[in-house]
Amino acid sequence: MIGAPRPGAATLVVIDMQRAFQDEGQWQVPRYDEIVPVIERLHQEFEGSTVFTRFVRDETEHGAWAAYYQRWDEMRYPADSSAWDITMDVSGTATVLDAPTFSKWGPQLAALIPEGAEIVLTGVATDCCVLSTALGAVDAGRFVTIISDACAAVSDQAQQQTLALLELLSPMCEVVTSDQFAGRKVRQHSSRP
Incomplete structure (x- = not known):
């Protein structure tokens, strides 16, 4: 279910779209390439x-x-390895943050997304x-929106199970498709005076 508009501007966060997860190997995410066009849009x-x-x-x-x-x-690449390169175009005004942890939530990301604001998550895994x-992010008081067709897991089953788990956190966290998200944005803009 798509909730009410969030206070403040939303920030898109693209998680770990890197060669280590695209290329064949221990951490390859099978549907990686399928989500790239959605994230680019x-x-x-x-x-x-x-x-x-x-x-x-x-x-x-x-x-x-x-x-x-x-x-x-096999994933013991040094920090300067090309395995950690982002496979998408990050030129322009995008910010790039590095972390050696699964969660990318921390002081750097928190500084970019005020409490009560919305973080829109895409990426892997x-x-x-x-x-x-x-x-x-939810624990830190941010609204989280997961774009389901802009994320990929290690398997389709893991994808479905994880999204179902995240949906249990509503209204703090919601799971929507990119089309549903775009429709929500259109409704927000059309309802303004």
Whole structure:
């Protein structure tokens, strides 16, 4: 269900659209290429209110991260590896934030999205970095909108399960398609005096 308009301007956040998740390998997201055109269209519509994030491995592998990278040993790329390159055009006014964690929510992103404002999430993987970023933003008092056809998970089943879980957080978090989101924006603009 599409909720009421959010206070303040929305910010599009594109999570981890990087070679490490597009290319064949341990972290490949199968439907990665399918969501690119949807994200590109949204990026154009947001006219400079876009943040791209990058997952970049912390080579010190603190605590449990060491065990994590033992499991995913092929992904131990150095911080300057091209595997961490964003595969989309980030030129113009987009902001790029790096983090070595699943959640991209933190002081840097919080500074760009005021409390009570809306964060619109897209990217990969729905069942990991998108989910953890959404939970962090909700906990910090932001409204979260997930664009379902602009996100991809490690499998279709994981996608459906994660979106269903996120829908339980309504009205703090809502899940919509890009068409539903565009329709909501049109209604907001047409209702203004």
